[in-house]
Amino acid sequence: MSSKTTVISGFELVKHLQKWSKNNLRQETLFCTIDVTDLYTMVPQIEGVLSLKKMLDHLKLKQIGGLKIETIIRLSRFVMQNNYFSYDGQFYHQIRGGAMGSPLTLTMANCYMFFYERDIVKQINNSNGLYFRYIDDIFIVINWPVRHLLKQIDRWNHFDENIKLSENISSIVDFLDLHIENQDGQLFTTIYQKPSYEPYYLPFNSIHPLHMKKNIIFTMLLRAIRYCSTFQAYLDERENLRMALMVNKYPNKFIHEQFDHVLLKLNIDQPLT
Incomplete structure (x- = not known):
């Protein structure tokens, strides 16, 4: 149901975008990213x-894991309304939103956003655009003029006083x-690293099993292959990965072997060089 409007990885978004x-995609097409401000504490x-109850009704579920829906809702209400924390020697009772890091808060937030965004999704789809959300981060690509898009975002900001x-x-x-x-008018994609990124991985000289170190290289190079839309972008990312691994004491021969292993797994019988 919500899989049509949500993504859980950049790779999912790449496939939809491609x-x-x-x-x-036109020369004047713009991308729009939207952040939902303080979602966990604003719901x-x-x-x-109630949004959780509405979602369970929407899915026509009578029970989950042997628990009746009524029981789940009562337990959820108890958890949401009984969050306490201490700060500077004082105890506080949270009266708005949910506890950060709580799985229940995440579920509540996703249910709340699902019903909030339905009219927006319909509007974007009717205009032949793309709308995807990852929790409190939204991605939109649509061939609207900037002024019209800004006007619509302003309108969406008035849908719910709790959502900014x-x-x-x-x-x-x-x-x-x-x-x-x-x-x-041509789509270009590659890996994004946050400004706070540091090239530190599991050191090769650690006592962890060797397969864990192999898996790091496998997953990182696989991501580069999936994300990079040009061969040069792939080469750049592969070299960045190689340098980061060498900083973490990975032998160059070991890196090469794992790179080749990835290509073999993907049935690429010629080296990507």
Whole structure:
């Protein structure tokens, strides 16, 4: 149900973007990323529980794991309304939103956003655009003029007093770990690293099993292959990965062997050099 409007990785977004851009990406197409401000702490507790109940009704579920829906809702209400914490020698009772890091808070927030965004999704889809969300981060690509898009975002900001949207509109955006550009009507993607990124991985001389070190190289190079839309971007990312691994004492021969292993797994019988 919500899988049509949510993504859990940059790779999912890449696949949707590649398919959409074949017939829809224009030279003037802009990307829009939106942050939902303080989502976890802005969702009212009662409304959050009600959105969970609404979602369970929407899915026509009678029970989960042997628990009746009524029991789940009562337990959820108890948890949401009984969060306490201490600060500077004082105890506080949280009366708005949920506890950060709580799985229940995440579920509530996703349910709340699902019902909030339905009219927005319908509007974007009717205009042949793409809308995807990862918890409190939203990605939109649509062939609207900037002024019209800003006007619509302002309108969406009045849908719910608890939801505040903060947008960034450009031909170059970053979403999750994906860097996206519209280069004169051509889609370009590669890996995005946050400014706080440091090239530190599990050191090769650690006592961890060897397969864990192999898996680090496998997953990182696989991500580069999936994300990079040009061969040069792939080569750049592969070299960045090699340098980071060498900083962490990985032997160059070991790195080469694992790079080749990735290509073998993907049935690429010629070296990507």
